[in-house]
Amino acid sequence: MAALRDFWRRYRRNKGAVVGLVVLASILLVAAFGPVIYPGNPWDMAGAPFQSPFGAENPLGTDTLGRDVATGIVHGARVSLLIGFVATLAAVGVGICVGAVAGYFGGRVDDLIMRLTEFFQTIPSFVFAVVLVAIFTPGIGSIVTAIAVVSWPAVARLVRGEFLTLRTREFVQASVVLGRSARHIIFVEILPNAISPIIVSASLMVATAILVESSLSFLGLGDPNMMSWGYMIGASRSVVRLAWWTSFFPGLAIVLTVLALNLVGEGLSDALNPRLSREGR
Amino acid sequence: MPSIHPLRAVAAGILLAASAALWPALAQAPAPAPARGGTMNIIISPEPPTLMLGINQTTPAAIVGGKIYESLLRYDFDLKPMPGLAKSWSVSPDGLTYTFKLQEGVKWHDGTPFTADDVVFSAKTYLTAVHPRSRPIFQRAETITAPDPLTVVFKLKGPFAPFLMAWEPSTAPIVPRHIYEGTDFRTNPANAKPIGTGPFKLKEWVRGSHIHLVRNDDYWQKGKPYLDEIYYRVLPDASARTVAMETGQTHLSAFADIETFEVPRLKAMPHLEMTTKGYEYLAQIVWLDFNLRAKPLDDRRFRQAVYHAIDRNFLRDRVWFGLGKPATGPIHSSIPHYDANVPKYAFDPKKAEALLDEMGLKRGADGVRARITMDQLPYGDVYVRAGEYIRQALGRVGIQVTLRSADVATWGDRVRNWDYEMTLQVLSQLGHPALGVSRLYVSSNIRKGVLFSNVNGYSNPRIDALFDKAAVSADAGEAQKMYTEIQKILVEDVPVAWLLELEFPTFIDKRFRNVVTSAIGVRDGFADAYMQR
Numbered sequence: 152m153a154a155l156r157d158f159w160r161r162y163r164r165n166k167g168a169v170v171g172l173v174v175l176a177s178i179l180l181v182a183a184f185g186p187v188i189y190p191g192n193p194w195d196m197a198g199a200p201f202q203s204p205f206g207a208e209n210p211l212g213t214d215t216l217g218r219d220v221a222t223g224i225v226h227g228a229r230v231s232l233l234i235g236f237v238a239t240l241a242a243v244g245v246g247i248c249v250g251a252v253a254g255y256f257g258g259r260v261d262d263l264i265m266r267l268t269e270f271f272q273t274i275p276s277f278v279f280a281v282v283l284v285a286i287f288t289p290g291i292g293s294i295v296t297a298i299a300v301v302s303w304p305a306v307a308r309l310v311r312g313e314f315l316t317l318r319t320r321e322f323v324q325a326s327v328v329l330g331r332s333a334r335h336i337i338f339v340e341i342l343p344n345a346i347s348p349i350i351v352s353a354s355l356m357v358a359t360a361i362l363v364e365s366s367l368s369f370l371g372l373g374d375p376n377m378m379s380w381g382y383m384i385g386a387s388r389s390v391v392r393l394a395w396w397t398s399f400f401p402g403l404a405i406v407l408t409v410l411a412l413n414l415v416g417e418g419l420s421d422a423l424n425p426r427l428s429r430e431g432r
Numbered sequence: 433m434p435s436i437h438p439l440r441a442v443a444a445g446i447l448l449a450a451s452a453a454l455w456p457a458l459a460q461a462p463a464p465a466p467a468r469g470g471t472m473n474i475i476i477s478p479e480p481p482t483l484m485l486g487i488n489q490t491t492p493a494a495i496v497g498g499k500i501y502e503s504l505l506r507y508d509f510d511l512k513p514m515p516g517l518a519k520s521w522s523v524s525p526d527g528l529t530y531t532f533k534l535q536e537g538v539k540w541h542d543g544t545p546f547t548a549d550d551v552v553f554s555a556k557t558y559l560t561a562v563h564p565r566s567r568p569i570f571q572r573a574e575t576i577t578a579p580d581p582l583t584v585v586f587k588l589k590g591p592f593a594p595f596l597m598a599w600e601p602s603t604a605p606i607v608p609r610h611i612y613e614g615t616d617f618r619t620n621p622a623n624a625k626p627i628g629t630g631p632f633k634l635k636e637w638v639r640g641s642h643i644h645l646v647r648n649d650d651y652w653q654k655g656k657p658y659l660d661e662i663y664y665r666v667l668p669d670a671s672a673r674t675v676a677m678e679t680g681q682t683h684l685s686a687f688a689d690i691e692t693f694e695v696p697r698l699k700a701m702p703h704l705e706m707t708t709k710g711y712e713y714l715a716q717i718v719w720l721d722f723n724l725r726a727k728p729l730d731d732r733r734f735r736q737a738v739y740h741a742i743d744r745n746f747l748r749d750r751v752w753f754g755l756g757k758p759a760t761g762p763i764h765s766s767i768p769h770y771d772a773n774v775p776k777y778a779f780d781p782k783k784a785e786a787l788l789d790e791m792g793l794k795r796g797a798d799g800v801r802a803r804i805t806m807d808q809l810p811y812g813d814v815y816v817r818a819g820e821y822i823r824q825a826l827g828r829v830g831i832q833v834t835l836r837s838a839d840v841a842t843w844g845d846r847v848r849n850w851d852y853e854m855t856l857q858v859l860s861q862l863g864h865p866a867l868g869v870s871r872l873y874v875s876s877n878i879r880k881g882v883l884f885s886n887v888n889g890y891s892n893p894r895i896d897a898l899f900d901k902a903a904v905s906a907d908a909g910e911a912q913k914m915y916t917e918i919q920k921i922l923v924e925d926v927p928v929a930w931l932l933e934l935e936f937p938t939f940i941d942k943r944f945r946n947v948v949t950s951a952i953g954v955r956d957g958f959a960d961a962y963m964q965r
Contacts, residue, residue, distance in 0.1 A: 194824050200750055215693075216750055216821055289837050371816065375808060375835035389813055390693050 161422040168418020174411035178404075182232050185225030193226040193378040194218060204396045212396040214387055220397060223378050224404050230379040231408065234291065235361040238298035242360075243353050245299065246306025251337045253307070254314025265311070268304045276301035280363055284372045291374045294367060298360045309352055313345035347423035351416055358412035365405050380405050466658050470963030472944060474684040474954075475673050476643065476664040483634065483643075484623040485605040486554075486562050491687055491955075494602035496664055498955040499645055500541075501628035503606055504532055504551065504584075505599035507951040509712055511768055511863055513596055514950070517546070517606060517629065518584075527591035527906025534582045538652040540608045541627045548578035553609035555586070562617050565862075569598045591906040594864035600713060600952050601630075603862075631657035631959040640666060651959065658962035677704065683941035686710075686954040692753045692814060695937050705942050708755070708935040710953015715764035715861040715868070718756075720822065720929040724889045726853045728793065728802055735926040736777065737787040741829045742822060743779040744931055751817045755937060759930035761923045762869055764861045766933075766951075769915040774923040784829045793830075801830035807846060807855040808837040815856055818931075822856075848883040858934065859884060863951070865915055866903035873927060874899050890927035 162168060191197060196217040197209065204212035204220070211220040253264040271279075280297040287293035317323060318341070326336050365381030367373055373382045380401040387397035480492035485501050504518040513521070518532040538546040556576045559566045570576075572595075574587045588595065598604050606629065611622045626634055629652070632645040643664040647657055665682055667673045674694050676682040680703060690698060699706045720738070722729040729735065744758035763770045793801040806823065809815040816837075823833040833854070838846070846852045861868030871877050871884070875891035895918060902914035938954060940947050946960040 192824075192827075194820060196821075196824060216817060285839060371837065375816075375819075375837045386813070386817070389691060392697075393693065 158422050162418050165418045165421050167414045168421065171411040171414025171418065174407055175415055178228060178408055178411065179232070181225055182228040185228060189219070189222040189225045191219065191222050193223045197222065201390075201394045203394075204400070211400045212394065214383070214394065214397040215390055220383070220400050223383050224380065224401055226378045227380040227383060227401065228404065228408075230291075230374075230377050231361050231364060231381075231405075234295055234298070234364045234379075235357040238295045238302065238360040238364075239353055239356045241295065241299035242302035242356060243306050243349065245303040247310050247342070247349065249303065250307035250310025250312075251314055251342065254311035255318055255333065255337050255341070257315070257318075261311070264307075268307050271301070271304045274301075277363065277366065280367065281370070281372060284367055289367075289372045289374060291377060294364055294372075294374065297367075298363050301363075302356055302360065306349065306352065306356070309348060310345060313348060314341055317341045317344055347419075351420040351423060354412060354416035354419055358409045358416070361405065361408060361412070466946070466960070466962035467965060468655075468658055468660070468962075470659050470944075471661045471663065472659055472684065472958075472961070472963070473663045473665055473682045475667050475676060475682050475686075475689045477667050477673060477689055479640065479666045479668075480643075482623055483626045483637075485602050486558060486607055487618060487623065489563070489565065489602045494955045495686070496643055496645070497605070497626070498601045498630070498952070499632040499662065499957055500626045500630045500634060501601045501605035501607070502630045502957060503599045503601045503604045504534075505596065506956065507597075507600065507713055507863070509709055509766075509951055511597070511712055511766070511951050513599070516599065517551075518599075521596070523596070525906070527593070528588050530586040530588070530595060532584045532586075534584065535652050536582065538629050539650050540610075540629060541633045541648060542608075542611075543650070544608065544610055546606075546608075546629050547581040548584045549581070550609045551584045551606055552576050552578050553613060554606045555604065558607050558612060558617060559604060563603075566598060566604050569595070569603075591904045592866075593903055593905060593908070593911055594866045597863040597867065600863075600955075601957075602952075602955065631957045632662060635661075642666060653959055656959040657957075658960070659958065662958070674698065677939050680941060683944055684939065684947065684954065686938045687936050688812075690937060690939060692755060695753055695755060698939055699937075703942055705940045707938050707940065707948055710938060710948040710951065710956075711934075711936050712766040712951035713863045714952075715766050715863070716858055716934040717759050717762075717764055717861065717930055718818075718856060718858045718932045718934060719759070720931055721847075721852075721855050721857045721888050722926075722928060723850060723853050723887075724927065725850065728791065729804070729853060731791055732925060733787045733791050734793075734802075735929065737784040737791075737829065738826060738831065739777040739926055739929040740780045740784040740787070741831070742825050742929065742931065745779070746825075747818055747821060747932055751814055751821060752932065752934070755935045756932040757935065759933045761919045761930055762873065762928075763865055763915070763919060764933050767861055767863065767865065767869075769865050769912060771916045771919045773916075774919050777923075777926075777929075781829050788830065795830045799830060800832045803832045803834070805834050805836055805853045807843055807852045808835055809856040809858070810838060810840045810843050811858070815858075818856060844883050847887055848881050848885075850880060850887060850889070856931075857928075865918075866899070870899040870903065873922065888927060890925075892921065892925065895921060 197219040198213045198217050200213060200215055200217040202209045202213040204210065209219050209221065213219055249264055253261045280301050283297035283300060284293050323336060323340055326340050364379065368379045368381030369385035371385060373379050383401035384398045387394065391398050476492055476495060478492055480490065480496055482488050483493060483497040483500060485493060485497040502517050504516050506514040506516045508514055517535055517538065519535050520533045522531050534548060540546055555570050560570050572588050572592050574589045577585050579585060608627050611627055612620055631648050631651050633648050635646045636644040645662040647660050651657060667676060670691050673685060673689050677685050677690065677698060678701065698704055722735055724730050748754060748756045748758060760772060761774050788801050795801050806819060808819045819835055823835055826833050847855060872886055873890050874886060874896050876896065877886040878889055878891065879885045898914045898918045902911045905911040938948060943964050945962055945964055948954065949960050950956045
């Protein structure tokens with residue numbers, strides 16, 4: 152309990168991070184309860200096309216086909232956050248396993264795994280994601296997979312670095328002497344001590360994943376059956392001179408979410424690594 | 433009754449009187465005679481791979497090549513033949529012999545006189561070797577002969593009604609025999625320096641920048657063309673094309689040069705004129721294709737229900753921004769064989785639901801009667817929007833549509849290998865049902881692996897017999913009766929749901945006149961186009 156309070160005290164010191172947390176919390180609330188307020192199908196033609204925003208019926212206006220922009224943003228929040236979190240979870244899971252094995256065992260295993268990781272890193276990640284989604288039919292599953300596939304190498308390298316240093320510490324040596332299994336040492340002894348940089352990079356990775364998903368949808372490679380922010384911008388970029396609101400509000404939603412995630416990530420970094428962040432300044 | 437302020441009424445009256453006084457003066461002002469001179473800048477996008485129409489018939493090649501090469505005939509907006517390189521023509525009563533009398537004094541761009549031998553060579557040797565679309569047409573000829581230098585006679589093996597519709601420059605360009613005879617047609621150096629009989633000659637082609645055409649001073653229509661030169665500007669970027677038209681840097685845009693959502697804005701510009709004429713020969717229809725091998729699409733009532741559930745006016749107004757016309761059947765209304773007197777499928781979701789109920793497709797607990805996958809046609813934004821609209825419209829009557837997107841190659845693979853349930857398709861009708869329509873419905877054209885064949889597997893012996901007979905009927909009245917029956921049967925059967933007859937906007941700078949004068953529009957020769965001073 153005291154540790155948590157201490158954590159919060161350090162987190163609070165970063166004002167930006169607090170603002171980010173508030174914004175992120177409200178976006179999560181919108182994603183959770185928004186569809187109750189806007190129960191309609193986001194694809195339905197809810198009104199006349201190109202209604203300007205701030206009207207009584209369509210607070211954020213309607214798009215080319217008369218679809219309500221507000222409903223789209225609320226439903227899109229679910230898709231964006233879902234993809235962001237699931238893809239990150241998958242990438243972090245793979246990254247931890249690969250990085251831990253490489254860092255703990257070292258030697259030939261490390262060489263092999265790191266060459267493989269570098270192979271993935273040499274391919275420009277967005278282009279790689281586009282190719283993956285295009286090969287597997289665009290859909291929510293293929294998008295999550297593609298984002299995870301292009302994101303895990305960064306986590307793997309980070310985890311490997313942590314493991315390389317922690318492996319030489321006394322408590323690890325002690326476990327080895329006690330005859331603990333490698334699995335036990337990796338997951339019970341070392342991983343908890345390496346978790347803070349992983350959490351920080353994961354929070355930033357969620358933001359990146361949301362951006363990648365939006366870019367894919369913008370290019371028409373999104374799931375054609377799920378409303379997402381990137382899709383909304385992509386579908387209305389052609390009418391930006393006629394109806395600015397159709398792309399402005401989804402764009403604003405992306406900016407706010409990504410900004411909030413970055414601020415939170417920075418706050419987490421401050422709170423989890425107090426020496427790193429404060430001593431340097 | 434709205435009340436009118438007395439003063440305003442008086443003012444209106446004065447205005448009316450004044451305009452009435454002015455009107456006759458305006459009407460009597462003589463139209464200025466076409467004058468020589470002027471340079472026209474035209475958008476071309478994408479850049480054509482070649483201007484040799486025998487080898488490449490893509491739209492950009494046809495637009496530029498149509499100024500250089502000519503064919504025997506031209507077609508007016510009702511698709512009636514007009515003289516081209518042929519001055520006159522006649523058909524024997526049995527429909528087997530076509531005789532063309534050629535224009536006098538025609539010269540190739542290199543100065544060599546044009547004769548009937550060039551036509552014989554083009555039709556008999558050249559086009560049957562290189563041109564995929566005209567090969568089956570000219571292979572129907574038993575003999576092609578030139579009894580004298582200004583006469584060509586085609587004797588067909590059997591009657592073929594659309595024979596007179598094949599004589600436009602991208603279907604049957606006439607090429608010079610003295611250049612091509614005995615050479616490899618595809619690698620002949622003249623393909624890069626085209627020699628035709630048309631009103632304009634190629635001066636220079638700077639790849640990626642422009643194609644410069646100049647007036648053919650020896651053109652067979654004396655005094656024409658009026659324009660001195662034409663520059664085709666290669667503008668790959670859509671917004672750059674719009675700006676070029678707005679600022680007057682270019683004077684003509686056509687087909688999909690201007691994106692649909694920009695059309696209303698350009699239409700309102702005072703220096704531009706918009707026309708949708710000049711696409712009658714191509715006559716494109718967008719339709720919703722049903723794979724008849726899949727359930728419940730094999731049931732006619734289901735397809736009728738789908739047709740009733742889609743508001744074609746909404747598609748036209750909201751997706752195509754007002755460009756187009758709701759289609760009523762398999763034949764485009766600009767084709768002379770079109771018959772409007774067919775069963776109508778008004779937008780009527782209630783009727784759609786009644787038809788589905790009758791089939792026994794009741795709504796489940798989730799309100800869904802049937803689930804269908806629809807492949808998105810990857811031809812750009814409008815088709816994606818159209819697919820999204822159709823999904824919502826069908827959802828309202830209880831048909832849950834799941835969209836599947838893919839790139840052009842994957843879409844093509846799925847459709848030609850019959851691995852789809854529903855998709856949009858669009859195709860040209862090429863002036864005659866026997867050239868562009870029958871291929872989609874006759875069972876002899878159910879060929880797996882071939883795109884734009886009868887991919888949905890529609891098979892009706894009556895339709896097969898009618899299309900076969902109509903194509904070879906020498907009697908136009910008889911053929912029309914058959915085409916009318918075909919349209920009635922097909923519309924009742926709804927093998928596909930015809931949604932929209934596409935219209936393309938052609939924007940013309942108002943200083944230029946007589947630009948679009950035939951059914952092939954901007955692909956024609958522009959001998960009559962002139963610049964007003």
